[in-house]
Amino acid sequence: MIEFDAVTKRYPDGTVAVDSVDLHVPSGKITVLVGPSGCGKTTSLRMINRMVEPTGGRILIDGTDTNTSDPATLRRGIGYVIQHAGLFPHRTVVDNVATVPILLGWRRKKARQRAMELLELVGLPPELSDRYPSQLSGGQQQRVGVARALGADPPIMLMDEPFSAVDPVVRESLQDEFLRLQQDLGKTIVFVTHDIDEAIKLGDQVAVFQAGGHLAQVATPPDLLADPADDFVAGFVGKDRGYRALSFTPADGLPLEKEPTVEVGADAEVARRTSVEGWVLVLDDARRPQGWLDVSRLTGEDEVTPTVLHRGGTVASATGSLRGALDAALSSPTGRGVIVDDIGALLGTVRPAQVLVQIENAAAEAEARH
Ligand SMILES: Nc1ncnc2c1ncn2[C@@H]1O[C@H](COP(=O)(O)OP(=O)(O)O)[C@@H](O)[C@H]1O
Numbered sequence: 547m548i549e550f551d552a553v554t555k556r557y558p559d560g561t562v563a564v565d566s567v568d569l570h571v572p573s574g575k576i577t578v579l580v581g582p583s584g585c586g587k588t589t590s591l592r593m594i595n596r597m598v599e600p601t602g603g604r605i606l607i608d609g610t611d612t613n614t615s616d617p618a619t620l621r622r623g624i625g626y627v628i629q630h631a632g633l634f635p636h637r638t639v640v641d642n643v644a645t646v647p648i649l650l651g652w653r654r655k656k657a658r659q660r661a662m663e664l665l666e667l668v669g670l671p672p673e674l675s676d677r678y679p680s681q682l683s684g685g686q687q688q689r690v691g692v693a694r695a696l697g698a699d700p701p702i703m704l705m706d707e708p709f710s711a712v713d714p715v716v717r718e719s720l721q722d723e724f725l726r727l728q729q730d731l732g733k734t735i736v737f738v739t740h741d742i743d744e745a746i747k748l749g750d751q752v753a754v755f756q757a758g759g760h761l762a763q764v765a766t767p768p769d770l771l772a773d774p775a776d777d778f779v780a781g782f783v784g785k786d787r788g789y790r791a792l793s794f795t796p797a798d799g800l801p802l803e804k805e806p807t808v809e810v811g812a813d814a815e816v817a818r819r820t821s822v823e824g825w826v827l828v829l830d831d832a833r834r835p836q837g838w839l840d841v842s843r844l845t846g847e848d849e850v851t852p853t854v855l856h857r858g859g860t861v862a863s864a865t866g867s868l869r870g871a872l873d874a875a876l877s878s879p880t881g882r883g884v885i886v887d888d889i890g891a892l893l894g895t896v897r898p899a900q901v902l903v904q905i906e907n908a909a910a911e912a913e914a915r916h
């Protein structure tokens with residue numbers, strides 16, 4: 547556990563970057579520091595590994611005041627990832643990642659082996675290992691940055707806006723992989739971002755900072771959405787809070803209806819006979835939904851081909867959230883939301899009204915627990 551105990555940082559020019567912050571960072575979890583630019587997030591992060599020294603208060607790691615630790619020893623147990631990956635431009639990818647093991651005294655061959663394992667862990671193809679950082683995309687560079695920070699297998703990782711400089715699609719896949727990786731690694735992570743959606747997606751707990759280095763609220767993502775501490779937090783968390791909170795309500799227990807289906811390649815006449823209200827759901831041979839078919843589009847066709855399918859509806863997983871289920875129901879051209887299992891095979895369909903009933907039930911259960 548990392549504890550901030552009344553931590554203040556006043557820079558020599560008089561700027562108070564962090565103002566008497568108390569914060570508990572639990573072990574093995576992701577704590578996100580979020581807030582507008584200049585509110586003291588980076589300063590808070592860099593005080594943990596003593597790249598910045600507090601001017602007031604204490605930071606304790608597992609009960610020991612960091613002020614009493616040797617900074618070099620301290621940093622060996624703390625990985626650090628920054629926005630533009632901070633890679634050494636004149637070293638290859640594998641040598642960048644091997645840097646820390648070599649600093650720790652590993653032999654070169656063993657360090658490079660370890661580096662290749664780490665690159666695989668973060669999902670970078672091995673053939674990229676001999677390239678230089680400038681020969682990689684932004685997303686690939688960030689993966690290398692994460693692999694390098696994991697080099698010494700540190701129990702703590704500090705990450706300062708690691709995904710902010712990549713485009714939204716790449717960012718989303720980096721976030722998903724980061725969460726998967728953390729499930730296996732269980733590091734104590736302090737993650738800085740200015741993006742509230744990223745904070746809510748990644749954080750086990752979220753610490754919202756306000757201008758002047760004030761900590762405005764620390765809460766789990768659903769609590770932050772449900773109960774912002776004040777107007778600043780409410781404004782920063784943004785709109786659609788009720789809808790976004792559905793991401794944290796599991797979809798299990800939805801009553802599913804059996805949906806008549808045909809397979810790709812089915813006879814057009816069979817598709818017409820199977821359809822309900824002019825639509826039929828089309829599956830592949832593994833029962834994975836491929837799309838809805840408006841059977842009136844089949845005039846002149848002998849069989850159901852993928853090109854005639856409607857592409858608008860989303861598909862939700864039964865083990866996902868009610869947000870996904872509601873979206874599937876609302877986006878479906880038939881009003882019947884498509885629900886699949888973990889391997890993507892059809893379980894059934896659900897109508898918006900049934901999802902709403904489930905939302906009310908979940909809210910009542912949550913109320914009863916309080
Ligand atoms: N080395 C420094 N000297 C003086 N002021 C600084 C220094 N570093 C940061 N600051 C100021 O401290 C405040 C917090 O900065 P920072 O921690 O970088 O915020 P954030 O990461 O939330 O954008 C800002 O007002 C910034 O200008």
Ligand SMILES: [Mg+2]
Binds near residue numbers: 587588589
């Ligand atoms: Mg910053």
